Amino acid sequence: MTITRVTETRFTLPLSFLYPSWRSICGAELGRLLSPASLDVRGEEALLSVHTWVVRTGGYTLLVDTGVGNGKHRPFSARFDQLQTSFIARLAEAGVAPDQVDYVLLTHLHADHVGWNTQQVDGAWVPTFPRARYLFPHAECEFFATRAGVNRRMVYEDSVRPVIDARQATLVPDCGGEFLDGIEFHPTPGHSVGHMSISMRSQGEEALFCGDVMHHPLQVYRPAWCSTYALDESRARESRQWLLTRAAERGALVLSAHFPETSAGRVTRCGDGFAWRYSA
Numbered sequence: 001m002t003i004t005r006v007t008e009t010r011f012t013l014p015l016s017f018l019y020p021s022w023r024s025i026c027g028a029e030l031g032r033l034l035s036p037a038s039l040d041v042r043g044e045e046a047l048l049s050v051h052t053w054v055v056r057t058g059g060y061t062l063l064v065d066t067g068v069g070n071g072k073h074r075p076f077s078a079r080f081d082q083l084q085t086s087f088i089a090r091l092a093e094a095g096v097a098p099d100q101v102d103y104v105l106l107t108h109l110h111a112d113h114v115g116w117n118t119q120q121v122d123g124a125w126v127p128t129f130p131r132a133r134y135l136f137p138h139a140e141c142e143f144f145a146t147r148a149g150v151n152r153r154m155v156y157e158d159s160v161r162p163v164i165d166a167r168q169a170t171l172v173p174d175c176g177g178e179f180l181d182g183i184e185f186h187p188t189p190g191h192s193v194g195h196m197s198i199s200m201r202s203q204g205e206e207a208l209f210c211g212d213v214m215h216h217p218l219q220v221y222r223p224a225w226c227s228t229y230a231l232d233e234s235r236a237r238e239s240r241q242w243l244l245t246r247a248a249e250r251g252a253l254v255l256s257a258h259f260p261e262t263s264a265g266r267v268t269r270c271g272d273g274f275a276w277r278y279s280a
């Protein structure tokens with residue numbers, strides 16, 4: 001199995017905005033937290049990335065999460081509204097043409113994870129990966145039909161519905177499960193209603209794609225901290241504890257959706273908490 005990151009965009013957010021708990025931190029604690037994670041922090045801004053993971057395994061090419069996309073109308077986010085990047089050219093540099101993608105796996109259906117599901121052709125949004133089967137959590141799809149999901153409905157319309165209409169979608173049940181040999185969805189709700197993490201086994205090793213269970217390595221050291229984007233904080237904490245425990249016990253390679261640097265690393269036990277180390 002090989003795993004390659006294809007970056008779409010990078011940005012910074014004030015830590016005091018991203019983590020409401022940040023304000024409560026004291027100077028000594030700050031020093032302890034920043035030393036292991038200092039590469040990711042400039043002043044009090046967290047560095048963040050949006051990217052897609054390309055996985056090649058068993059003759060298949062898979063993508064995990066598809067970023068923001070080009071030309072999407074996102075009135076709720078100035079950063080993502082009408083974004084234009086050369087993502088498809090970067091994907092080609094990684095050796096992947098759109099028609100070579102066999103599977104697209106989505107941890108959840110937020111705007112920065114589903115964007116390249118589709119692209120605009122002659123005024124219509126069509127699947128970017130014409131041969132791919134797209135797998136995503138059923139509960140995420142249903143959320144758009146609820147009152148809480150109504151102001152994100154355009155994300156469904158331009159990035160999810162076209163995939164369903166093209167009969168390329170497979171909805172993952174709420175319990176998760178294995179869909180290809182060694183590739184498994186795990187329910188990790190909280191950040192969003194049906195968020196799932198994805199594990200892949202190869203030659204005795206595990207890769208664990210954590211989506212938005214964590215946004216920044218600080219949360220490895222402070223798993224009780226929820227980002228400002230958490231829908232259900234208590235379930236988000238449970239999911240983070242589950243994921244960090246699994247990663248530490250198995251020595252899994254954790255592949256994040258938004259960490260800077262290589263965005264990938266390993267979690268170890270440290271006292272009664274956890275520590276993070278980036279992998280190359």
Ligand SMILES: [Zn+2]
Pocket residue numbers: 110112113212257258
């Ligand atoms: Zn995200």
